Amino acid sequence: MSQWEVVIGLETHVQLQTKSKIFSGASTAFGAEPNRQACAVDIALPGVLPVLNREAVVCAIKFGLAVDAAIAPRSVFARKNYFYPDLPKGYQISQYEIPVVLGGGIDIRVSHGGTPSEKRVHLTRAHLEEDAGKSLHEDFHGKTGIDLNRAGTPLLEIVTEPDMGSAAEAVAYAKALHSLVTWIGICDGNMQEGSFRCDANVSVRRPGAPLGTRREVKNLNSFRFLQQAIDYEIGWQINEIEEGRKIVQATVLFDPDTGETRAMRSKEDAHDYRYFPDPDLLPLEISPVWTAEVKRGLPELPAAMQARFERDFGLSTYDAASLTATRANATFFEDCVAAAGKDQAKLCANWVMGELAARLNRDEREVADSPVSATQLAGMVRRVADGTLSSKLAKEVFDALWTGEAADADAVIEARGLKQVSDASAIGPIIDEVLAANPKSVEEFRAGKEKAFNALVGQVMKATKGKANPQQVNDLLRQKLTG
Amino acid sequence: MIESGLTQLSAAMAAKQVSAVELATLFLDRIERLNPTLNAFITTDRDRTLAMARAADERRAKGEAGALLGVPLAHKDIFCTEGWPTTCGSKMLANFVSPYDAHVVSQFKAAGAVTLGKLNMDEFAMGSSNETSHFGPVKNPWNTNCVPGGSSGGSAAAVAARLTPAATGTDTGGSIRQPAALCGLTGLKPTYGVVSRYGMIAFASSLDQGGPMAKSAEDCALLLSAMAGFDERDSTSLQRESEDYSRDLMKPLAGLRIGLPKEFFGAGMDDDVRAAIDAALDQYRKLGATTVEVSLPNSGLSVPAYYVIAPAEASSNLSRFDGVRYGHRAAEYGDLADMYCKSRAEGFGAEVKRRILIGTYVLSHGYYDAYYLQAQKIRRLIATDFQEAYKVCDVIMGPTSPSVAFPFGAKSADPVQMYLADIYTIAVNLAGLPGMSIPCGFGAGNMPVGLQVIGPWFAEAKMLNVAHQYQQATDWHRRCPDIGA
Numbered sequence: 001m002s003q004w005e006v007v008i009g010l011e012t013h014v015q016l017q018t019k020s021k022i023f024s025g026a027s028t029a030f031g032a033e034p035n036r037q038a039c040a041v042d043i044a045l046p047g048v049l050p051v052l053n054r055e056a057v058v059c060a061i062k063f064g065l066a067v068d069a070a071i072a073p074r075s076v077f078a079r080k081n082y083f084y085p086d087l088p089k090g091y092q093i094s095q096y097e098i099p100v101v102l103g104g105g106i107d108i109r110v111s112h113g114g115t116p117s118e119k120r121v122h123l124t125r126a127h128l129e130e131d132a133g134k135s136l137h138e139d140f141h142g143k144t145g146i147d148l149n150r151a152g153t154p155l156l157e158i159v160t161e162p163d164m165g166s167a168a169e170a171v172a173y174a175k176a177l178h179s180l181v182t183w184i185g186i187c188d189g190n191m192q193e194g195s196f197r198c199d200a201n202v203s204v205r206r207p208g209a210p211l212g213t214r215r216e217v218k219n220l221n222s223f224r225f226l227q228q229a230i231d232y233e234i235g236w237q238i239n240e241i242e243e244g245r246k247i248v249q250a251t252v253l254f255d256p257d258t259g260e261t262r263a264m265r266s267k268e269d270a271h272d273y274r275y276f277p278d279p280d281l282l283p284l285e286i287s288p289v290w291t292a293e294v295k296r297g298l299p300e301l302p303a304a305m306q307a308r309f310e311r312d313f314g315l316s317t318y319d320a321a322s323l324t325a326t327r328a329n330a331t332f333f334e335d336c337v338a339a340a341g342k343d344q345a346k347l348c349a350n351w352v353m354g355e356l357a358a359r360l361n362r363d364e365r366e367v368a369d370s371p372v373s374a375t376q377l378a379g380m381v382r383r384v385a386d387g388t389l390s391s392k393l394a395k396e397v398f399d400a401l402w403t404g405e406a407a408d409a410d411a412v413i414e415a416r417g418l419k420q421v422s423d424a425s426a427i428g429p430i431i432d433e434v435l436a437a438n439p440k441s442v443e444e445f446r447a448g449k450e451k452a453f454n455a456l457v458g459q460v461m462k463a464t465k466g467k468a469n470p471q472q473v474n475d476l477l478r479q480k481l482t483g
Numbered sequence: 484m485i486e487s488g489l490t491q492l493s494a495a496m497a498a499k500q501v502s503a504v505e506l507a508t509l510f511l512d513r514i515e516r517l518n519p520t521l522n523a524f525i526t527t528d529r530d531r532t533l534a535m536a537r538a539a540d541e542r543r544a545k546g547e548a549g550a551l552l553g554v555p556l557a558h559k560d561i562f563c564t565e566g567w568p569t570t571c572g573s574k575m576l577a578n579f580v581s582p583y584d585a586h587v588v589s590q591f592k593a594a595g596a597v598t599l600g601k602l603n604m605d606e607f608a609m610g611s612s613n614e615t616s617h618f619g620p621v622k623n624p625w626n627t628n629c630v631p632g633g634s635s636g637g638s639a640a641a642v643a644a645r646l647t648p649a650a651t652g653t654d655t656g657g658s659i660r661q662p663a664a665l666c667g668l669t670g671l672k673p674t675y676g677v678v679s680r681y682g683m684i685a686f687a688s689s690l691d692q693g694g695p696m697a698k699s700a701e702d703c704a705l706l707l708s709a710m711a712g713f714d715e716r717d718s719t720s721l722q723r724e725s726e727d728y729s730r731d732l733m734k735p736l737a738g739l740r741i742g743l744p745k746e747f748f749g750a751g752m753d754d755d756v757r758a759a760i761d762a763a764l765d766q767y768r769k770l771g772a773t774t775v776e777v778s779l780p781n782s783g784l785s786v787p788a789y790y791v792i793a794p795a796e797a798s799s800n801l802s803r804f805d806g807v808r809y810g811h812r813a814a815e816y817g818d819l820a821d822m823y824c825k826s827r828a829e830g831f832g833a834e835v836k837r838r839i840l841i842g843t844y845v846l847s848h849g850y851y852d853a854y855y856l857q858a859q860k861i862r863r864l865i866a867t868d869f870q871e872a873y874k875v876c877d878v879i880m881g882p883t884s885p886s887v888a889f890p891f892g893a894k895s896a897d898p899v900q901m902y903l904a905d906i907y908t909i910a911v912n913l914a915g916l917p918g919m920s921i922p923c924g925f926g927a928g929n930m931p932v933g934l935q936v937i938g939p940w941f942a943e944a945k946m947l948n949v950a951h952q953y954q955q956a957t958d959w960h961r962r963c964p965d966i967g968a
Contacts, residue, residue, distance in 0.1 A: 044803040044808070045563075045809070046563060046569065046803070046804075047562075047563045047569075047581075047585055047681065047683055047685070048682070049680060049717050049718065051715065051718050079799050081799050081802060085805075085819065089802060089803045090799070090801075090803050091799050146807065146808075272847055274843065274846035274851075275846075275851075276799070276846055276851070276855060279689035279796055280685075280688050280719065281718050282718055
């Protein structure tokens with residue numbers, strides 16, 4: 001592999017979270033009966049005309065601001081002409097020569113041989129366009145059904161420079177982009193419903209050689225498929241070249257069942273889309289005043305929040321970055337810190353990134369609907385911090401909160417009697433009993449075997465059912481053995 | 484009654500001399516008698532028309548008034564009309580019944596006008612003679628061996644033969660003005676953006692504009708006042724205060740400066756047309772106007788530029804007619820591509836196919852810059868030419884058409900000859916300007932000649948004033964063909 005360099009660029013179709021379609025008043029809600037959310041404009045009746053939805057433009061401006069891009073003061077909608085049954089007008093309204101968002105970039109973290117590093121994926125552009133409908137090939141007995149509910153749904157197509165060098169980087173970018181567009185509230189991020197779909201342009205070359213011929217893998221709607229498709233494609237291309245064949249520019253589809261890609265059409269039979277400015281729509285003009293207004297409505301962006309977490313809470317870059325991976329996660333953490341106290345930020349971070357993340361992952365749940373709320377977790381963290389709860393028993397409390405056994409940590413501690421014992425007069429007699437019952441260990445310790453000491457600590461903890469304060473046990477035991 | 488202007492018809496209804504139902508019946512009967520000869524209407528529906536007339540009478544009985552309440556008129560079949568077939572003169576839409584009204588249609592409905600039917604036209608408004616209609620050519624009422632002009636030929640013939648007091652038309656390259664000239668009517672193409680295009684089946688979106696066709700400038704002013712106005716459903720509709728286009732009709736013309744483009748008065752104009760135009764200009768001088776020669780140096784490029792831009796837009800606009808959701812679908816086909824090919828091959832006529840092919844070609848990769856972008860540049864030059872000319876004149880005048888109505892078949896074999904019939908009208912669309920044609924005499928074979936009046940943007944009220952004052956001094960617009968009772 002090292003003698004080959006991989007070059008990847010992504011085009012992502014992000015479905016914008018507007019109430020109505022980009023050029024009509026019909027609803028964009030998912031899942032309605034076929035063709036119930038397609039109005040006269042969406043089905044392209046004779047005589048109808050498009051009217052641009054300002055909300056879609058606001059989404060595009062938000063995105064442009066969030067990735068440090070230039071917002072075009074004047075951009076143009078163009079018609080992309082081709083025939084397809086689920087494309088009602090026979091053309092798609094898109095932006096071609098002058099898109100609404102130009103440039104910008106997204107920082108990703110990748111690991112090279114275990115060493116984490118930062119990398120900026122540069123964006124070429126992002127443009128507004130309408131989605132097509134759906135062709136349904138099943139259930140129609142050899143015919144094709146057309147559902148135009150999706151026709152006219154607003155999309156932002158985000159195009160990167162060929163800046164990624166591996167499937168892992170492409171996935172890291174896609175995840176960062178997914179996080180960002182959901183963070184700023186322009187996309188619901190639902191990949192299964194097609195709200196976030198990637199096309200990957202992949203080519204390989206010898207290091208230093210000019211760019212190789214690329215093939216475009218279309219419509220990847222999960223991070224896993226993105227990874228698999230790119231990896232397969234890289235392997236396939238390298239194999240082709242090594243066996244003396246040339247890569248032909250083509251559009252390919254990924255088959256999740258076989259894990260392979262196959263060519264859909266080659267460049268020779270590519271469409272000539274005959275782009276030209278749509279005479280039904282005026283150029284889109286965005287004033288600095290409008291941009292400023294949108295900017296005021298933007299939430300704190302992940303990068304800024306990450307920096308703040310590092311600065312205000314003393315968190316490491318790694319912790320701050322993981323906590324701000326999604327807005328929901330960051331919000332949960334902030335709520336937890338707010339309730340537990342700023343001094344406990346690190347402890348909160350450990351729990352959010354550790355036990356909570358692991359449980360959510362195991363149960364395939366989102367942080368937004370975590371059974372343990374931020375306030376509940378904060379209550380537990382406070383008890384760990386003030387010594388009431390040992391770290392070990394804290395896990396038991398967390399379990400109880402997860403299953404909904406009690407309303408807060410204190411109730412669990414009370415009900416299960418998990419309060420940590422830090423009282424020397426209570427621990428002392430138990431230590432005496434343990435020493436009396438384990439003369440062999442005592443002897444070994446005195447002979448210089450430190451391991452024996454740990455065994456004795458274990459016995460004391462066992463006798464107290466884990467409630468004894470481990471530090472206290474350590475101190476008292478050493479005192480008794482050496483004193 | 485059939486000779487009356489809209490104001491008189493309205494007054495007669497207000498004075499209870501006639502009801503809307505009686506008026507509608509009068510015209511429906513006349514259509515029934517004469518339409519078989521003229522073929523101006525594609526659709527009439529007596530029940531629907533009379534229902535609208537009854538509703539208008541009821542509104543008047545409840546005390547409502549209004550210049551168009553109960554007034555009958557007819558729509559070019561390019562305007563979508565809820566519940567009526569809207570064919571656009573094409574086999575493709577022969578069975579299409581629109582589920583909604585065009586903006587213009589709903590404006591007239593709101594004003595209480597009564598729809599007499601849908602008017603024949605060149606297929607998808609592509610033609611200058613009405614010979615491309617799937618429903619057969621419309622005959623010119625002045626001589627049924629001659630074309631009525633196009634594409635709003637049905638509208639022109641119907642008004643000229645007094646089958647309707649007024650009609651709507653659309654004008655992409657002259658489609659209101661040229662048939663108005665050839666049939667002896669007054670027709671106005673407004674400034675681009677004044678009349679909403681919503682529900683008007685698109686031919687060339689950046690050029691299409693709806694407008695009135697009637698017997699007089701006074702009627703056109705009334706109709707335009709109802710048709711015009713901002714419509715949020717059309718992004719190219721202009722956000723302007725609504726206007727009373729009749730307000731300046733009576734202003735005297737003393738001091739009016741008429742620009743005469745030397746390019747319009749050179750070779751190419753028939754002598755009979757030139758004589759009528761010259762006489763009309765003399766009449767204007769008598770009314771106090773002065774004439775000044777102006778130049779539109781790029782006007783010679785308007786026909787070629789138009790025949791790049793209009794087909795380009797049309798090729799895309801007509802893509803929706805694919806047989807999938809509505810319109811003609813071939814009865815038998817193999818795969819998807821075959822369905823598209825057969826449906827479109829069967830549904831579209833030769834002229835429409837020609838323009839789709841031209842448009843597809845000029846937008847194709849590698850040709851776009853050479854044709855489409857060049858044509859757009861020419862378009863800007865043409866608009867600039869007019870701007871320059873209006874520095875020394877208030878309106879521009881010239882012929883509407885280089886000749887009077889020609890016999891059927893005279894130009895249909897040679898598309899370029901046919902395209903040149905619009906040589907004086909096309910520049911106006913390219914520049915987005917308002918243009919009018921008013922009857923100014925008769926030429927060879929006693930066929931009407933039209934005088935074209937071109938104004939600066941939004942000068943409709945001024946142009947209607949200029950036309951009305953001329954019509955106060957002449958009676959060309961009152962001449963009526965002898966087509967039978």
